[in-house]
Amino acid sequence: MENRCKLCHRKKRENSEYCPYHGKAFDNLREAFERWKRAFDIDWDDYLRQIAENTETGEWARDVAESLM
Ligand SMILES: [Zn+2]
Secondary structure (H helix, E strand, C coil): CCCECCCCCCECCCCCCCCHHHHHHHHHHHHHHHHHHHHHCCCHHHHHHHHHHCCCCCHHHHHHHHHHC
16 A cells, blocks of 8 residues: 555655655645745645635645645
8 A cells, every 4th residue: 555645546656655646736836835935924834724725726736735734
């Protein structure tokens, strides 16, 4: 089971806890956070909450955000 993504049944990427889809979503989340932090002075937890509550957040990103909260 340790070859599985933390969030779904897919095989995880090397050096990652996630499959390619959730891994990409996680990378995007982290990148976007750097911008948000500068623009809104927001911390990681608040950021994750915003992402999870945003209706325009994609399914992959929401999975990741909710799992990190
Ligand atoms: Zn996954």
